Amino acid sequence: MADSVFHHVVRAPEDPILGVTVAYNKDPSPVKLNLGVGAYRTEEGKPLVLSVVRQAEQSLVNDASRVKEYLPIVGLAEFNKLSAKLILGADCPAIQENRVTTVQCLSGTGSLRVGGEFLARHYHERTIYIPKPTWGNHPKVFTLAGLSVKDYRYYDPATRGLDFQGLLEDLGSAPSGAVVLLHACAHNPTGVDPTVEQWEQIRQLIRSKKLLPFFDSAYQGFASGSLDADAQPVRMFVADGGECLLAQSYAKNMGLYGERVGALSIVCKTSDVAGRVESQLKLVIRPMYSNPPIHGASIVATILRDKDMYNEWTIELKAMADRIISMRHQLFEALKARGTPGDWSHIIKQIGMFTFTGLNSEQVAYMTREYHIYMTSDGRISMAGLSSRTVPHLADAIHAAVTRAS
């Protein structure tokens, strides 16, 4: 029999982020800690399904009139409307003027991919600028979508903060019309966000150079605990009447990770343009997966449309955000108590699910080997994976990694 037609297909390495969990699962150590992927854990180290989500699911299952017919290509209409309102604000003029098209997509990744494909086909500038560093999957998503990817300075390792000057210079020298990826809040992996004043300067620069903003909003409500506060940067841009793209994910803030719920919104100058844009988005989606999955979107719509459930959600969301902030403080204190060399204040200055520790890949490898700490090699740790019980172990590991002779 002939050799396999797949003989030339090599084995791909594990995805760097999701591969951390694969490695973690293989480790038999009782003290192992998974600080890789950004999935929230309770103080007991367990995954969490929000109580309000369970309620929503129960009501869906109890509703005998529900069917499983194909959603429209653009997804569940009510979900789309409510999602746009959630991020843009219920009284947003762009929504009232019908200038926003919102399509349900497969969580954040799917929204970014559909948006990228749309731009590659219909937008005259095929370059997208992404912050350095950014989520590991961003460059792959946009490259496969057909865009070319460049980066702009973002993180300053010296200050463990924002390289604002570098950012302004790089965006300032981008060609007019280029697409710019912006993390709406809780930058992944660094946790470093611009201040309100800095956002305003960024906005002015982007508008004056006619750059096209593409927001990735994966943590609304999860970063500060307030849905409105976390939406401020996006709303600032939309308020100036300009256009933008916006990818939303409910993976973290509603704990719907595996349901793959998200939305892509494109804010356009006119409702006529928005209508045409939507029709073209459908042409991207249909040959990719035809129409999106119903379950997660139905849960979201159930919660967002009901005042009581919405309020319950905001409470559970704030509790998650607060627990993470508490972990930050505990880790900071633990390192201080051990006298670990270096300035660790970035742990409490950074925001969101992740901390960019500043540890290098050798130190990370050491921590995995000796302390069974699983994290991405760029030094990013998921604070959501920590508990009061495990903070000391992590602090010991960091201390050892930083103080050992290299």
Add this chain to the structure above:
Amino acid sequence: MASAMLSFASAAASASASLPVHENLKGKTKIGSVNFGSSVQERNPFGKTKHFGRVSMTVAVNVSRFEGITMAPPDPILGVSEAFKADTDEKKLNLGVGAYRTEELQPYVLKVVKKAENLMLERGENKEYLPIEGLAAFNKATAELLFGAENPVIKQQRVATVQGLSGTGSLRLAAALIERYFPGAKVLISSPTWGNHKNIFNDARVQWSEYRYYDPKTVGLDFDGMIADIKAAPEGSFILLHGCAHNPTGIDPTPEQWEKIADVIQEKNHIPFFDVAYQGFASGSLDADAASVRLLSARGMELLVAQSYSKNLGLYAERIGAINVVCSSADAATRVKSQLKRLARPMYSNPPVHGAKIVANIVGDPALFNEWKAEMEMMAGRIKNVRQKLYDSLSAKDKSGKDWSFILKQIGMFSFTGLSKTQSENMTKKWHVHITKDGRISVARLSSAKCEYLADAILDSYHNVGLPEIGQQ
């Protein structure tokens, strides 16, 4: 003068498709200074927009970056449902999209699916990300369902299975794999085939061409044409085959014909690429409907199979399916699976959990599995009854002597009526029977009660509309 301006404006509007010119011009006769000719060529409308109500706001601010984008036409299949919704006639029938209906014309959620969902909720399962390749229990169950648990390809671990977004998503992953690892390779698709197949390969940048399939003269399979075209394709082409219940024609090769198809595929070192959207739903038997796939895999061929649970488990909106790649070694399967993951990650990261758990729970529980088989037999049975009823109605009413028995010979959700585009349009416009323009009707959406009405519509369209002209159809 005004009407001439209006009609020219309408032409201008349809040419650029971006300015709602005509509706704003109604009643305005004094347009003299506006030069329509140049507004068609120019993409920048603001100099000319002062007269056009809705667009005039663009004068005040910069024009949209997306101004030049045209309105895309509605999807030929899914667009039928949109048109049906808009139709106010009480006699209207939606025989477009392939989604099953009960005799009462209601959507059907399988009882066994409701049971599984209740179980899942009771257990309080979490919603963590699935691995990129999907739910392991689902992947195991779906491959075993397709090939049979005792199949050597399974026992030897030679199948790379990755959960996909129903049939479409699974086909798309396979297309992306072909594009990356078989550059320049062609996919051969049947003529006709499901309307979305070519879109999938186009977007994945995979070349495709057609092999003859449907013979309008016999309303059957053009088997010789099919074999000749597969034979003529460049060696190592991918041949897209419908595992059972060919969409849109409902015409399947016989077992003997499948053997010959396998022969010519092996002879040319082609790679079979099955689209299996109806396993169990076509004949009522899961095993019988998988026969073609099992026949070719028994030859030792490497092949691809895209599966969907939209129809056979009624899980349409949950988007649950899988791509299976049968390789000649377990090592190749491991490598192929890793590369499929690499294609899925930048598309949607990991697939949705809900539908996968429903399938895994049903297939994994003998009682639920048996219940599923019974419900599937019921659905397939209802469709067979409806085919019979439609055939009876047509034969009774039609005095022309035309042989309508192809309705009984065709299998699955659809029937290819042989109606032309104009005749299909007549079905919709005159009779409010919404079907796709290729004359395909979804018999799974038909009730016995509506067969008489449908027969009238078909006979009227067939005999009285679009009488043959040279070059029509």
